[in-house]
Structures are given as C-alpha cells and as structure tokens.
Amino acid sequence: MTYADSAGAARKPTLAVVGATGAVGTVMLGILSERKDVWGEIRLIASPRSAGKKLTVRGEQVEVVALSEEAFEGVDVAMFDVPDEVSAQWAPVAAAKGAVAVDNSGAFRMDPEVPLVVPEVNAHAARVRPRGIISNPNCTTLSMIVAMGALHAEFGLSELIVSSYQAVSGSGKEGVDTLREQIAAVAGTELGTHPGDVRRAVGGGLGPYPAPIAYNVVPFAGSLKDDGWTSEELKVRNESRKILGLPGLRVTATCVRVPVITTHSLTVHARFENEVTVAKAHEILSTAPGVVLCDNPAEGEFPTPADVVGTDPTWVGRVRRSMDDPNALELFVCGDNLRKGAALNTAQIAEVVAAELTGVS
Amino acid sequence: MTYADSAGAARKPTLAVVGATGAVGTVMLGILSERKDVWGEIRLIASPRSAGKKLTVRGEQVEVVALSEEAFEGVDVAMFDVPDEVSAQWAPVAAAKGAVAVDNSGAFRMDPEVPLVVPEVNAHAARVRPRGIISNPNCTTLSMIVAMGALHAEFGLSELIVSSYQAVSGSGKEGVDTLREQIAAVAGTELGTHPGDVRRAVGGGLGPYPAPIAYNVVPFAGSLKDDGWTSEELKVRNESRKILGLPGLRVTATCVRVPVITTHSLTVHARFENEVTVAKAHEILSTAPGVVLCDNPAEGEFPTPADVVGTDPTWVGRVRRSMDDPNALELFVCGDNLRKGAALNTAQIAEVVAAELTGVS
Numbered sequence: 218m219t220y221a222d223s224a225g226a227a228r229k230p231t232l233a234v235v236g237a238t239g240a241v242g243t244v245m246l247g248i249l250s251e252r253k254d255v256w257g258e259i260r261l262i263a264s265p266r267s268a269g270k271k272l273t274v275r276g277e278q279v280e281v282v283a284l285s286e287e288a289f290e291g292v293d294v295a296m297f298d299v300p301d302e303v304s305a306q307w308a309p310v311a312a313a314k315g316a317v318a319v320d321n322s323g324a325f326r327m328d329p330e331v332p333l334v335v336p337e338v339n340a341h342a343a344r345v346r347p348r349g350i351i352s353n354p355n356c357t358t359l360s361m362i363v364a365m366g367a368l369h370a371e372f373g374l375s376e377l378i379v380s381s382y383q384a385v386s387g388s389g390k391e392g393v394d395t396l397r398e399q400i401a402a403v404a405g406t407e408l409g410t411h412p413g414d415v416r417r418a419v420g421g422g423l424g425p426y427p428a429p430i431a432y433n434v435v436p437f438a439g440s441l442k443d444d445g446w447t448s449e450e451l452k453v454r455n456e457s458r459k460i461l462g463l464p465g466l467r468v469t470a471t472c473v474r475v476p477v478i479t480t481h482s483l484t485v486h487a488r489f490e491n492e493v494t495v496a497k498a499h500e501i502l503s504t505a506p507g508v509v510l511c512d513n514p515a516e517g518e519f520p521t522p523a524d525v526v527g528t529d530p531t532w533v534g535r536v537r538r539s540m541d542d543p544n545a546l547e548l549f550v551c552g553d554n555l556r557k558g559a560a561l562n563t564a565q566i567a568e569v570v571a572a573e574l575t576g577v578s
Numbered sequence: 579m580t581y582a583d584s585a586g587a588a589r590k591p592t593l594a595v596v597g598a599t600g601a602v603g604t605v606m607l608g609i610l611s612e613r614k615d616v617w618g619e620i621r622l623i624a625s626p627r628s629a630g631k632k633l634t635v636r637g638e639q640v641e642v643v644a645l646s647e648e649a650f651e652g653v654d655v656a657m658f659d660v661p662d663e664v665s666a667q668w669a670p671v672a673a674a675k676g677a678v679a680v681d682n683s684g685a686f687r688m689d690p691e692v693p694l695v696v697p698e699v700n701a702h703a704a705r706v707r708p709r710g711i712i713s714n715p716n717c718t719t720l721s722m723i724v725a726m727g728a729l730h731a732e733f734g735l736s737e738l739i740v741s742s743y744q745a746v747s748g749s750g751k752e753g754v755d756t757l758r759e760q761i762a763a764v765a766g767t768e769l770g771t772h773p774g775d776v777r778r779a780v781g782g783g784l785g786p787y788p789a790p791i792a793y794n795v796v797p798f799a800g801s802l803k804d805d806g807w808t809s810e811e812l813k814v815r816n817e818s819r820k821i822l823g824l825p826g827l828r829v830t831a832t833c834v835r836v837p838v839i840t841t842h843s844l845t846v847h848a849r850f851e852n853e854v855t856v857a858k859a860h861e862i863l864s865t866a867p868g869v870v871l872c873d874n875p876a877e878g879e880f881p882t883p884a885d886v887v888g889t890d891p892t893w894v895g896r897v898r899r900s901m902d903d904p905n906a907l908e909l910f911v912c913g914d915n916l917r918k919g920a921a922l923n924t925a926q927i928a929e930v931v932a933a934e935l936t937g938v939s
Contacts, residue, residue, distance in 0.1 A: 376902070380741035380845040382795045382834065404765035415884040427878040428885065432839055434743045435882055436896050436910040441875050445856065445898040454901070467902035471845040471910060473743065476837050477793055484741040484797075484832040486847070495806065514802050517788040521796055523776040524789065535797050537806040540815070541737070541828035549797040549832060 229257035230293035230571050233316065235307065237261035237272060237281055240390055241298040241321065245560040246274040252564060255571045262288050262295075289314040293574055294567045297321060298560070312349030317574075319566045321353040321559055326456060328352075333459045335359065336565045337507040338366035342462075343569045351566055356558030357381055357438075357449060357472060358456040360481040361550040363531045363557070367505035368498060368546070369461055373490035375544075376467035379453060382475045382482040383438055384522060387554050388425045395424025396476055399431035430476050438472040447472055480522035481554045488545040495538050498546055502533050507557070512536050520551040529556055590618035591654035591932050594677065596668065598622035598633060598642055601751055602659040602682065606921040607635045613925060616932045623649050623656075650675040654935055655928045658682060659921070673710030678935075680927045682714040682920055687817060689713075694820045696720065697926045698868040699727035704930045712927055717748055717919030718799075718810060718833060719817040721842040722911045724892045724918070728866035729859060729907070730822055734851035736905075737828035740814060743836045743843040744799055745883060748915050749786045756785025757837055760792035791837050799833040808833055841883035842915045849906040856897050859907055863894050868918070873897050881912040890917055 234249075236242045242263075249259060250273075259274055261281045268283035282288050284307060289295060295311040297304045297320040304322035311318045325331040325348070332342040333352045343351050354362065360381075365374060385392035399419045406418065415429045428435045439448035453470035457463075467488075475482075502510040511520045512534040519534035532551045539545035552558055571577075595610075597603045603624075610620060611634075620635055622642045629644035643649050645668060650656060656672040658665045658681040665683035672679045686692040686709075693703040694713045704712050715723065721742075726735060746753035760780045767779065776790045789796045800809035814831035818824075828849075836843075864871040872881045873895040880895030893912045900906035913919055932938075 378739050378847050382743070382836070400761060401765050404762050412888040413885060414887075428882045432837065433882050433884040434836055434838060434843055436843070436845075436880050437875060437878075444901075445873075445875060445896065446901075447875075469847060469900055469902065469906075469908060471896065471908055473843075473845065473910070475743070475795055477795060482795055482797070482834075484834065486739050486830060512806075514798060514806060514808075517798075519797050521789045521794050523794040524774060526775075527773040535806065535832065539830055540805075540807075541830065545830075547830060547832055549834070 229255060230574050231258040231260065231291055232256045232567060233260045233262050233289060233292040233295040233311070235262045235284065235295055236298035238263045238267045238270065239298055240386070241555060241559045244555045245296065245298060245564065246272060248556070248560050248564050250275050255568055260288070260292060286310055286314065289316050292316040294319060294570050296563050296567055298563070308350050309348070316349070317346065317570045318350045319353060319563055319570070320350055321563050323355065323452070325350050326352040326354065327459070333456060334566050334569070335362055335366065335460050335562060336569050337363045337505070338460055339462065340569050343566060344573065351570070353559070353563045353566060354456045354460060355452045356387055356554040357383060357481055357483070358453050358460070359558045359562055360552035360554060361483050361485055361531065362457060362460055363507045364502060364505070364533050364548070364550055365457070365485070365487065366461060367501050367508060368487060368489070371497065371501050372493050374461065374463065374466060374487060375490050376488035377457060377469070378486040379470040380484045381470065381472045382477070383472060384477040384479045384481055384554055385430060385474065386479040387481065391425050393478055395422065395426065396430050396478065398422055399429060400476070403431050426474065430474060433476065435474040436471065438474050477522045478526070479553060479555055480526045480551055481558060482522055482549065482551045485548045485550055486545060487548065488542065490544070492543045493538055493546050495536055498536050502536070507531060508533060519549060522551055525551040526553055528553060529561055531557060590616065591935050592619040592621065592652055593617045593928060594621045594623050594650060594653040594656040594672070596623045596645065596656055597659035599624045599628045599631065600659055601747070602916060602920045605916045606657065606659060606925065607633060609917070609921050609925050611636050616929055621649070621653060647671055647675065650677050653677040655680060655931050657924050657928055659924070669711050670709070677710070678707065678931045679711045680714060680924055680931070681711055682924050684716065684813070686711050687713040687715065688820070694817060695927050695930070696723055696727065696821050696923060697930050698724045698866070699821055700823065701930050704927060705934065712931070714920070714924045714927060715817045715821060716813045717915040718742055718744060718842055718844070719814050719821070720919045720923055721913035721915060722844050722846055722892065723818060723821055724868045725863060725866070725894045725909070725911055726818070726846070726848065727822060728862050728869060729848060729850070732858065732862050733854050735822065735824065735827060735848060736851050737849035738818060738830070739847040740831040741845045742831065742833045743838070744833060745838040745840045745842055745915055746791060746835065747840040748842065752786050754839055756783065756787065757791050757839065759783055760790060761837070764792050787835065791835060794837065796835040797832065799835050838883045839887070840914060840916055841887040841912055842919060843883055843910065843912045846909045846911055847906060848909065849903065851905070853904045854899055854907050856899050859897050863897070868892060869894060880910060883912055886912040887914055888917070889914060890922055892918060
C-alpha cells in the first residue's frame with residue numbers, strides 16, 4: 218500500500234508526540250530534529266497545564282496542545298512518553314482514531330496482542346499489531362538487547378545472567394536532582410570511611426532511592442515483586458524473551474543503581490547453543506547495526522558511561538570467552554538510557570511504521 | 579605444644595606488623611587495638627625512611643623500626659602489608675628467623691606450599707605451611723568468600739558468576755584522592771549528560787584509573803592478562819578455588835570500579851550440586867560466623883557500601899532462587915575491603931597461629 222492523498226501524490230505521515238514536555242520527550246524532540254525527516258506535521262501533545270507552551274522541533278516553534286480525543290485527529294503515528302496509567306487510557310484512544318500508538322510505558326509491553334519492538338532485532342514484529350499499539354522496551358533491556366540479538370542470530374542464545382549499573386536518570390529528573398544534591402553535600406568532605414556517615418551527610422534527602430546514592434551503590438530498582446525480585450529485574454527477563462522470540466530463554470538479572478547521571482551499563486554472561494570464539498563475536502559486534510565494538514583493553518579501550526552518554530549505539534567491550542564453558546561469552550555493555558533506552562528506539566519504531574504506511578522501505 | 583619460656587610460664591607471642599605506616603597498616607593498628615589482646619610485644623616495622631616515627635597501638639606509642647633481618651629477632655608472627663616485591667623478598671627472611679609470616683600481598687597466594695586462609699572457611703589450612711608463610715586473599719575474593727563458604731558447606735558449590743562494584747580504596751590512597759578530587763571538580767555542575775564532559779572536567783587527573791571514576795563506572799581493575807581477563811578477575815577465580823578446596827570450581831568474574839570510597843560489593847550467581855531454597859539459605863547466612871544477613875527489601879533492608887563501611891562482617895542481601903534453576907541462588911554481598919578484605923583477615927590468621935603456638939584454641 219502506498220500512502221497517498223486523494224490526488225495520488227505521496228504525502229508524509231503526521232506524527233504526534235504525547236508527553237512532549239517530559240524528560241524523555243525533550244530528548245525526543247532533539248532526536249526528531251537530528252534524524253532523516255520522514256514526517257509531515259509533528260504535533261506536540263501534553264497535559265492541559267502545558268498546553269500553549271512553545272517547544273522547538275526541527276528548528277521550528279510548535280505550540281503544545283492538550284491531550285484529548287480530538288488531538289489525535291489526522292494523526293498517523295502517536296508516540297507516548299507518559300506514565301503507565303496515562304498510556305493505558307490514551308494509547309487505545311489514539312488507536313481508535315486510526316493512529317498507530319508507539320508506547321514507551323510499561324502498560325502494554327507484556328500484552329500478547331502488542332508487539333515489543335527493537336528495530337535492529339525484530340522490526341518485522343511491528344507489522345502485527347492487532348490493538349494498533351506497539352510497545353517500546355524498558356531502558357535496561359534496551360541497553361543490551363541489540364548486541365544480544367546480533368550474537369543470538371549467529372550462536373543461538375540459551376541463557377543470560379546480567380548485573381546492571383543503572384544511571385539515576387532512569388528515575389527521571391528526581392533521580393538526577395537527588396544525585397547532584399548528594400554529590401554537592403559530600404564533595405570536599407572526608408566522608409565515606411565510617412558506617413553511615415554518607416547517610417548522615419545527605420540527611421533525609423534520599424529522593425526516589427531507599428539509600429544514599431552518592432559514594433554508594435543501591436541494589437534495588439523499581440518495586441518489589443514475588444520471591445524477592447524487583448519489577449526492573451523481571452522486565453529484563455520477560456522483555457528479553459519477548460523481543461528475541463525465545464519464551465524459554467533463561468534470564469536472571471540483578472539490578473543495581475550507581476552514581477552515574479545517564480547511561481546504563483551491564484555485565485552480561487551469555488550462554489549459547491553453539492560454541493563461541495572471541496574473534497567471531499568481535500566480527501559480529503563490529504558489523505551489527507546499532508552496535509559499536511570498543512574492546513582493546515591493552516590500550517585502555519572499553520566503554521564507560523562517561524564516554525558513551527549522548528550517543529545512539531549500544532557499546533560493547535571486555536569480550537571474553539568463559540574459561541569453563543566454550544559456549545559462553547562475558548561482556549560489558551553500555552547504552553544511553555535516555556536515547557536508545559527510550560526516545561531513540563521509540564523514534565525508530567515510529568519510522569518503521571512510517572515506512573510501512575508510505576510504502577518506503 | 580604449649581608455648582612457654584624456660585621457666586615454664588606461658589608467655590604471649592610477639593607480633594610484628596610490617597608496613598605499619600601504610601593504608602592497610604593504619605587500619606591494622608586500629609583492629610589490633612580493638613580485638614582480644616593475644617599478643618605480647620607488638621613490633622612495628624616499615625621502610626627505613628619511616629623508622630623512628632611513633633604510632634599508637636593498644637593505646638600506647640610505639641616507635642617504628644626499619645625493615646631488616648634483625649628486626650625479626652624474637653618475632654613469632656610477622657604480618658606483611660607491603661607491595662608484592664617487598665613481601666617476596668622479606669617474608670622468607672622472617673620465616674628463616676623462625677616467625678610465621680602472614681602475607682597480604684599477591685606474592686605467595688598461588689604457591690602450592692603456601693596456604694591461602696580465611697579463618698571462617700579453612701582455618702585448618704593454616705597449620706600446614708611448609709615455607710613458614712600463610713597468604714591472605716585479595717580483597718574482592720574476601721568480600722564474598724565467607725558467605726560462599728557457608729552456603730557451600732550446606733549445598734555443595736559448583737559455579738560462581740560474579741560481577742563486582744569495587745571501591746576506590748582498593749587502589750590505595752591514590753584511588754581515594756582521585757575520586758575525591760574528581761567529585762570536587764564535578765560537584766555543582768550540570769555535567770554528566772554529554773559525551774566526554776566528565777572526562778574534560780576532570781582533565782588529566784585520572785589517577786590510577788584508565789577513565790574518569792566520578793559520575794562513571796570503569797570495567798577494568800588490575801592489569802591485563804591473557805585472553806582479555808584482568809589480574810583481578812583471575813584472582814577471584816584462582817583464590818576462590820584454593821580457599822574452598824575446589825580446584826574444579828567454575829568461576830567467572832567481571833570486575834568493575836565504582837565511585838565508592840570503601841567497601842566492595844558483588845552480585846553473585848551461585849550454582850550448587852543440590853537444590854536450594856531461600857529459607858534454608860537465610861537460615862545458613864543468619865547463623866554463619868562472620869556473616870550478617872540483611873534481606874528484607876519490603877522494608878528497604880539490603881546491604882549498601884555506605885552502611886557497611888567500617889564494619890567487620892560480610893553482609894548479604896537480595897537472596898533469590900533462580901527462576902530457571904532450582905540449584906542456583908542470586909545474592910548481593912558487601913564487605914569492607916580494608917577490614918575483612920585486608921587487615922582484619924590478616925589479624926584473624928595471625929590469631930589462629932597464636933592460638934596454635936600457645937596451645938589455646
């Protein structure tokens with residue numbers, strides 16, 4: 218199907234950005250301004266209290282309109298970067314108005330009638346969307362899944378054991394503000410060598426965290442679920458399985474927050490059905506779309522959050538073959554949790570839909 | 579054998595602390611002042627340039643003497659907290675003078691004629707010391723091995739997959755100073771959201787690290803060895819096997835430095851020969867000597883470095899059974915890398931030897 222108006226001339230689809238004023242929304246407007254422009258109108262939608270604000274996208278000022286059924290009139294693709302409950306209510310409204318909703322909340326990710334898409338891994342899944350909704354994975358899964366998808370295609374993935382080093386911007390502005398305030402409180406002190414002195418220094422200002430995050434790491438992210446697992450750890454398990462189309466994949470995650478502003482890192486123990494070599498893994502990772510191999514530790518080359526932040530790809534380093542298992546690789550992976558981990562992947566999904574609608578591939 | 583002078587009266591053994599003026603040595607003098615006093619004379623030994631300094635131990639000023647063969651005259655137990663090459667030269671000298679050398683360097687750890695001892699796990703090994711030398715494990719292994727030893731005794735350990743969150747004091751004073759200086763440089767800024775801005779802010783002052791450590795994590799600790807592994811990762815493997823007496827134990831570690839002053843943390847995926855339950859693991863960990871179970875995430879209770887620093891035990895939380903493997907546990911473990919990870923374990927080994935020498939158990 219080509220996408221043409223009544224006179225037969227190709228037209229560019231209309232995009233709505235719902236949650237345009239939020240943290241991810243702000244990154245989104247920057248990304249939309251940088252990427253190949255496949256969109257006709259870009260409509261900015263937010264809560265009624267933000268209506269009337271003007272934001273810059275593609276170098277132009279655009280006025281924000283209030284979220285309503287009418288706001289989706291004529292929209293082809295609607296991206297949602299809003300809390301779960303807002304998505305749960307409004308993504309179906311957008312779909313009912315004929316838009317394809319691309320949702321970055323957790324509301325629909327495990328719905329069997331909603332595909333969970335990472336374009337480098339399973340772009341094909343975006344075409345089958347019985348509810349008119351496509352979900353974007355959570356940022357921790359997204360920080361490693363492109364690299365895992367590339368290795369899976371070659372070696373056949375059977376198990377992931379993952380530990381995260383998650384940045385505070387994954388908790389939104391409150392997380393970033395909390396770390397910055399705590400860093401200011403501890404800077405210039407001799408704190409950090411006696412029990413509880415960091416906790417005393419930061420006072421009650423723990424923000425969204427159950428313990429201090431400056432000069433500390435916190436082994437808890439998300440909310441508590443059954444058997445001691447956190448919501449974040451279960452997301453890594455369930456979403457990895459769904460994206461890779463491997464419902465029986467063994468996945469274990471332990472999620473830990475670290476005092477980094479932006480960019481999630483993960484250590485990954487990945488076991489495969491077939492024997493692996495570092496040389497072959499290097500070859501795959503150095504050519505896979507969306508992945509940068511950065512693995513020359515003799516020259517101090519490996520990814521770190523401070524070097525990766527603000528970039529689009531998944532960075533992979535410290536690639537080793539397990540000494541006990543010729544089928545297992547160890548890796549260290551970094552990805553910007555606000556870009557590929559949220560806004561960028563949502564934009565990429567929307568572009569996949571745009572290409573389908575316009576018949577351009 | 580009882581330990582008696584020529585008149586048959588029991589006497590307390592003489593202890594030498596070699597490297598008394600260093601970072602671990604300083605913690606050691608504090609620990610010796612706090613613990614049950616099993617020692618007669620405590621002699622402080624350091625490099626000639628520190629000779630004549632006075633340091634406080636057990637509430638008394640003691641003058642430091644220069645390292646020499648004569649300095650070991652009459653010494654029963656000599657603890658070494660000095661660089662590898664100094665231990666390699668001088669621990670055999672102390673042993674030749676009749677002292678039992680307890681060495682905290684890497685010089686002798688993998689020597690088959692030198693036991694590697696963690697008293698809660700393998701105190702018995704301290705008795706067989708053909709070279710008169712006993713080694714103390716590295717701090718990363720020590721941060722988790724007491725808990726693993728207790729679980730192994732019940733379930734039979736078969737595999738460890740470990741990721742570390744290592745504190746900068748593991749790199750000595752230079753590591754601590756570097757983190758404090760970098761924290762001062764980034765505090766009060768908006769840094770941390772653009773590629774390389776932390777690297778620019780800290781300038782050339784990376785200290786002992788190959789990348790910034792403030793607002794960052796660095797997936798490299800120690801030196802580069804074969805096949806992309808670091809010395810630190812190989813130590814965790816080789817020392818865990820030796821301490822537990824399991825030469826075939828599967829061990830994989832990825833070691834990552836984090837912006838924490840003191841206390842190493844680790845995520846551990848531990849697989850056992852027998853089926854595990856969280857209830858039984860809790861029972862073991864809550865009664866094992868040297869271990870504190872801190873595992874009630876519903877109440878925000880899990881160990882973090884900021885709360886554990888300055889304490890002696892290994893703290894364990896976030897205990898979960900793998901959803902894919904009834905024989906595997908996931909844990910988060912914290913231990914003060916300067917206390918149990920270095921000075922405390924050395925002091926405990928020395929006390930085991932003192933008990934043997936004096937016939938007190």
